[in-house]
Amino acid sequence: MSNLLEAQSVSKNFGDFTALNNVSISVEKGSIFGLLGPNGAGKTTLIRIINQITMPDKGQVLLDGEPLQRHHIQNIGYLPEERGLYKTMKVGEQALYLAQLKGLDKAEAKKRLHEWFERLEIGDWWNKKIQELSKGMAQKIQFVVTVLHQPKLLIFDEPFSGFDPINADIIKNEILRLREDGATVIFSTHRMESVEELCDHIALIHKSNKILDGNLNAIKRQYKSNTFEVGITTDNASELQRSLSEKFIVSPAEFKTLNNELKLNVKLSEKESANQLLNYLTTKGEVSHFLEVIPSASDIFIQAVKNN
Amino acid sequence: MNHLPLIIKREYITKVRNKAFIIMTFMSPLIMIALFSLVAYLSQLNNTKQKNITVLDESGQIESVFTDKETVKYTVLKGVTLENAKVIVEEQESYGLLYISDFKINTGAIDEVKKRNVDVEFYSSETPSLSIISGLETKVEDRLKEMNLQDKGVNQATIKNAEVDININQENFTGEKTSKEGSVVKLIFGGAAGYLLFMFIIIYGNMIMRSVIEEKTSRIIEVIISSVKPIQLMLGKIIGTTLAGITQFGIWLILGSVLMVVASLIFDIDFSQVNTPQQELMTQAMQNPETNADIQIFINAFFNMPLANLIIAFILFFVSGYLLYSSLYAAIGAAVDNETDTQQFMLPIIMPLILAVYVGGFTVIEEPHGTVATVFSFIPFTSPVVMLMRIPFGVPIWQQVLSLLILIGTFMFTIWMASKIYRVGILMYGKKPTYKELLKWIKY
Numbered sequence: 001m002s003n004l005l006e007a008q009s010v011s012k013n014f015g016d017f018t019a020l021n022n023v024s025i026s027v028e029k030g031s032i033f034g035l036l037g038p039n040g041a042g043k044t045t046l047i048r049i050i051n052q053i054t055m056p057d058k059g060q061v062l063l064d065g066e067p068l069q070r071h072h073i074q075n076i077g078y079l080p081e082e083r084g085l086y087k088t089m090k091v092g093e094q095a096l097y098l099a100q101l102k103g104l105d106k107a108e109a110k111k112r113l114h115e116w117f118e119r120l121e122i123g124d125w126w127n128k129k130i131q132e133l134s135k136g137m138a139q140k141i142q143f144v145v146t147v148l149h150q151p152k153l154l155i156f157d158e159p160f161s162g163f164d165p166i167n168a169d170i171i172k173n174e175i176l177r178l179r180e181d182g183a184t185v186i187f188s189t190h191r192m193e194s195v196e197e198l199c200d201h202i203a204l205i206h207k208s209n210k211i212l213d214g215n216l217n218a219i220k221r222q223y224k225s226n227t228f229e230v231g232i233t234t235d236n237a238s239e240l241q242r243s244l245s246e247k248f249i250v251s252p253a254e255f256k257t258l259n260n261e262l263k264l265n266v267k268l269s270e271k272e273s274a275n276q277l278l279n280y281l282t283t284k285g286e287v288s289h290f291l292e293v294i295p296s297a298s299d300i301f302i303q304a305v306k307n308n
Numbered sequence: 309m310n311h312l313p314l315i316i317k318r319e320y321i322t323k324v325r326n327k328a329f330i331i332m333t334f335m336s337p338l339i340m341i342a343l344f345s346l347v348a349y350l351s352q353l354n355n356t357k358q359k360n361i362t363v364l365d366e367s368g369q370i371e372s373v374f375t376d377k378e379t380v381k382y383t384v385l386k387g388v389t390l391e392n393a394k395v396i397v398e399e400q401e402s403y404g405l406l407y408i409s410d411f412k413i414n415t416g417a418i419d420e421v422k423k424r425n426v427d428v429e430f431y432s433s434e435t436p437s438l439s440i441i442s443g444l445e446t447k448v449e450d451r452l453k454e455m456n457l458q459d460k461g462v463n464q465a466t467i468k469n470a471e472v473d474i475n476i477n478q479e480n481f482t483g484e485k486t487s488k489e490g491s492v493v494k495l496i497f498g499g500a501a502g503y504l505l506f507m508f509i510i511i512y513g514n515m516i517m518r519s520v521i522e523e524k525t526s527r528i529i530e531v532i533i534s535s536v537k538p539i540q541l542m543l544g545k546i547i548g549t550t551l552a553g554i555t556q557f558g559i560w561l562i563l564g565s566v567l568m569v570v571a572s573l574i575f576d577i578d579f580s581q582v583n584t585p586q587q588e589l590m591t592q593a594m595q596n597p598e599t600n601a602d603i604q605i606f607i608n609a610f611f612n613m614p615l616a617n618l619i620i621a622f623i624l625f626f627v628s629g630y631l632l633y634s635s636l637y638a639a640i641g642a643a644v645d646n647e648t649d650t651q652q653f654m655l656p657i658i659m660p661l662i663l664a665v666y667v668g669g670f671t672v673i674e675e676p677h678g679t680v681a682t683v684f685s686f687i688p689f690t691s692p693v694v695m696l697m698r699i700p701f702g703v704p705i706w707q708q709v710l711s712l713l714i715l716i717g718t719f720m721f722t723i724w725m726a727s728k729i730y731r732v733g734i735l736m737y738g739k740k741p742t743y744k745e746l747l748k749w750i751k752y
Contacts, residue, residue, distance in 0.1 A: 015748055051534040053735070070537075078534040082737070084527030089322060097318050101311055101535035142531075 003062075004029045004153055004184045005050065010059035012045055019045040021208040022059070027153075027184060027201070032175075034199035034216070035188040036301060041205045043188050044081065047155055050186075051078050063153065074103040077151035081158045081188075083142055085130045092126035095145050102149040109148065116144045120170070135162045143171055147178060154178060155186045160194060172198065192298035202297070204304055212304045216297070223295040223303065226268045229253050231261040231289025232281055240284050248277070261288055311536045312544050319519070319548025324555060333556050337563040345571045359440070360402035364393045366410045367426060373451045380440075394431055404432030406444060424452055424459075494700035495673055497618070501696040502668045505626050506661060512553040512630075513637035513657075516546055517650065520641025520734070529734045538731035542642075543723075546634045614702060621699050624712055629692025632719035633657065639726035642733030643749075649740045664690035668697040676701035686711050688718035725750055 005027040012020040020042045027033045037043050048054045050061055052068055061068045063075065086094055092113070099109035117123040120140060130138055139162045147154060156175070160168045175198065179185055187199060195202065195216075202219065204212035212219065230253070234240050240262065244250050249267040257263070266277060274292065281287050295303075323329055362383045365371040374382040383402070385393050390407055397405040409427035428448055430436060457467060520542075523529045532541060640653045667690060671680045676698050685695040685703070691711050699708065732749040733741070741749075 048735075053530070053533055073535060076534070078531070080530040080534070082527045082530055084531075086322070086522075086528055087526050088326070097314070098531065098535070100314055101532065145531075 002029055003027060004064060005186070006062040007046065007050070008059050008062065010046065010049060010056045010061065012042075012049065012054065012057050018208050020049075020056070020205075023205065023208075023210045024059075025203050025210070025213065027186060029184055030179065030182065031200040032179060032185040032187055032198050034195045034202035034297075035186055035205070036190075036195065036202055036297075037205035038305060042208045043205055044157065046205070047078070047080075047157060047186070047188065050153075050155065051076060074149060075152045076155065077102075077146045077149065077153070078155045079142060079146040079157060079159055081161075083139075085138055085142060087131040088129055090126070091128050091130065091133070091141055094130065095141060095148070098145045099148050102151075104149050112148055113144070116148065120144065136164060136167055139163060140167065140171075143174070147174075147183075151183065153184050153186065155188075157188045158190070159187070160189070160191060192296065192301060195297045199297075204301065206305050206308050209308075211308050212300070219300060220294055223300050225293070225295075226270070226272075227293040228266050228268070228274060228277060229255060229289060229291045229293055230264045230266050230277075230281060230287070231255070231257055232264075232285045232287050233259060233261050234285030237262045247280075248272075255289070257289060259288065263289075265293065310540075312540055312547075315536065315541060315544025316548040316551070319545050320551050323515070323519075323549060323552035329552070329556070333559050334563070337560050337567055340564065341567040341571050344568075360400070361404055361406055361440075361444075362393065362397045362400070362402050363406045363408070364388065364390065365408045367408060369411075369455065370408050370426070370448060370451045373447050380443075397431065398433070403440075404430055404436055406430050408448065424455055426452065491701075498672065498697035498700040499668070501622055501626075501699075502665065502693040505629055505693055505696060506665050508553060508557070508626075509630055509633045509661060510658075512549055513634050515553070516549045516634050517637040517641035518647065519545055519549065520638055520730075521644065521647060521650075524642070524645060524734055524737070533731075533734065538734065539723075539727040542635070542638050542727055542730050546631065546638060550630065550634070614699070617705075617708075618699055621708055621712075622696060625692045625696050625715070628712065628715045628719055632688065632692070632715065632722055633661070635719065635723045635726040639729040639733070642726075642730040643736075643741050643746060644733075645737060645740070660687075660689035661693070664693035668694050672697045672701075677703075682707075686714060688715045691715055 003026045005025075007023060007025045009022050009024055010020055011018070011022050023042070023046060025033075025035070025046075035043050035046070045054065049056050050068075052070070052073065063072050066072075089097075095113050096106060096109050099113065100106060104112075114123070117126065122137070122140060125133065125137065125141070130141070133141070143159065146156075154175075159171060159175070163171060172194070175185060175187075185198075187195070189195060199216050201214065202212070202216050203210055203214075214222075232240070241250065241264065244264065244266060248269075251265045251267075253263045253265040255263060268274070268277060274290075278287070278290060281290075358378070359380050360383060361374075361380055362385060363371055363374050364385045371384045374384065376382060385396065388396065393405055393407070407427075407429040411424045411426060413424060426448070428445075430441065430444065454464060454467065458464070523532070536544075636657055640650055640657070643653065644650050664684065667680065667684045671678060671684075672694065675681060681694060681698060684690045685698050685707070692715065695703070695708065695711050728750045729746055
């Protein structure tokens with residue numbers, strides 16, 4: 001059993017509104033799983049079902065091969081998108097309370113909290129009230145509270161919102177460190193560059209249905225169009241462009257270089273290989289740039305949603 | 309995992325540590341006592357000031373009853389017309405002018421006895437107090453009655469001798485003695501219990517509601533319910549807040565009585581002397597001039613009440629009634645985003661409560677076992693208050709048990725319903741739900 005979490009044909013309706021329609025996902029142990037989708041697609045509903053906040057109408061969710069039960073809550077750490085803390089409570093007390101709700105005993109929670117506070121250099125916040133902290137500071141506390149009980153499964157919904165780039169980077173590294181320590185991460189966000197950076201696997205939910213699911217690189221392979229960015233210095237640019245157009249589909253490209261080269265996007269057909277193109281180009285001039293165009297997560301997202 | 313104690317503890321500690329709560333706890337009794345002392349002081353001031361009442365008696369035979377007292381000084385005018393008397397009184401700035409006309413003799417057709425009657429008027433710049441007017445009326449009435457009787461040949465001594473004071477000794481068939489004083493004690497006791505519950509529900513129900521709203525607005529709710537079941541959170545909130553409430557009430561009680569004693573020692577105010585017009589009328593109606601002897605009767609009456617029954621019933625009805633209402637308050641808190649939106653849902657909660665207090669206040673006093681009082685002591689939303697008011701008068705155990713069972717059944721239902729609304733509502737933001745939507749949430 002290499003999947004930590006499996007949602008099997010999960011459906012959920014709210015009255016007449018279908019929030020999730022027969023959605024299945026499998027999250028491999030030790031992976032970072034990106035749960036993507038436009039606003040209102042049903043991501044939050046799925047996450048809430050995993051957290052047993054709402055119950056599915058149909059289907060079931062397995063954690064470590066077992067159907068979800070109340071005690072599994074201790075194995076999950078959840079950072080919701082709509083998050084906050086008791087404003088008038090002191091940081092330390094509050095963190096202890098939330099940790100105890102997750103089943104940690106007080107002494108252990110205190111020890112771990114001090115470790116975390118030290119590492120994130122926020123030790124002197126212990127006796128401050130949340131309302132005295134900035135939003136980013138409160139988010140840091142929230143992050144610590146989410147991961148404190150060392151859950152097997154971490155669910156982050158927009159974890160970087162409210163952070164400046166420096167703190168976002170600190171949190172990103174903490175997430176990666178937690179993964180190295182054996183945690184599995186489900187990650188829901190609209191920031192595609194962080195998906196690109198972190199996720200091994202993504203699933204895309206759109207209008208209550210799963211429309212895309214798989215290893216990020218595999219999906220990229222699937223979505224790539226065999227297109228290459230080419231930069232070439234030649235005496236007769238228009239002649240070269242004309243002759244290329246006869247063989248391949250060519251469009252102008254934009255990328256930054258030092259010299260004033262001819263910049264083109266060249267799309268190859270299934271049969272042709274990159275080497276063939278490169279060989280041809282070297283006979284025509286000085287090749288300074290040759291790069292396969294790989295679709296970004298953002299491109300894939302937009303394309304997949306549009307196609308549906 | 310049972311997190312209930314943890315939640316209760318947090319709710320309790322945050323409530324009790326809250327600055328506003330602490331200030332409320334310690335300032336309220338001070339303010340109350342200060343106000344009360346002020347009222348007592350002022351009414352004493354009012355009482356000690358002698359009122360001047362001018363009397364113009366054209367018959368000349370009634371003025372003799374107006375003898376000066378501590379509170380009222382009478383001035384009798386002679387040989388002036390009413391118009392002149394009015395001018396004199398206005399100039400002297402006395403309290404008022406009592407005018408008694410000359411006798412009008414009605415000749416009765418049957419026994420041919422002359423019956424005296426007079427016109428009585430009272431002139432004053434302001435509306436005179438009720439107790440003054442009724443005092444004057446009694447004086448004139450008594451004097452005329454005496455004269456009428458004397459005309460028939462009955463002298464004053466005979467009248468005095470003929471007077472009898474009757475106190476009906478009441479006893480029920482089981483041999484339990486009751487009395488008028490006993491009824492008053494029961495009323496006070498029942499009323500206090502009912503009113504206490506009413507106040508408790510309003511104050512701490514609101515507190516629960518606010519604390520649910522606070523969790524919603526601070527957006528911590530989803531973090532919490534990913535750890536605990538919503539119903540646990542709701543119950544923890546209700547119980548924690550209630551304990552804080554009991555603490556506050558306890559402090560009020562202790563502080564209040566200490567301050568009362570201190571205030572009465574310092575300012576030399578006798579709180580039992582604070583007379584409102586209603587109290588004056590009541591004591592007049594009861595015609596109990598000797599208060600000292602009554603204390604023993606009151607104490608007896610207190611111990612004659614079914615005390616064990618009273619205490620047990622008080623606890624049971626108080627707890628169930630409070631739980632019933634507080635679960636509704638929690639549900640309202642969950643359904644809305646901010647306090648201003650609560651208004652439309654508050655009315656259906658407040659209405660039965662106020663109804664209960666009114667029914668308790670009027671019908672129970674009138675007829676503790678009448679149909680209205682009995683029916684309302686079974687309807688779950690009014691029963692805690694009304695039944696608590698009825699019980700001192702002796703309610704059959706089967707009625708109490710039945711009413712309690714109905715109440716418990718209802719609060720189980722409302723807690724179930726409230727928890728449904730709660731678990732959906734706490735995750736809903738941005739819109740004010742309608743009753744129809746609330747009904748839908750219950751079905752989810």
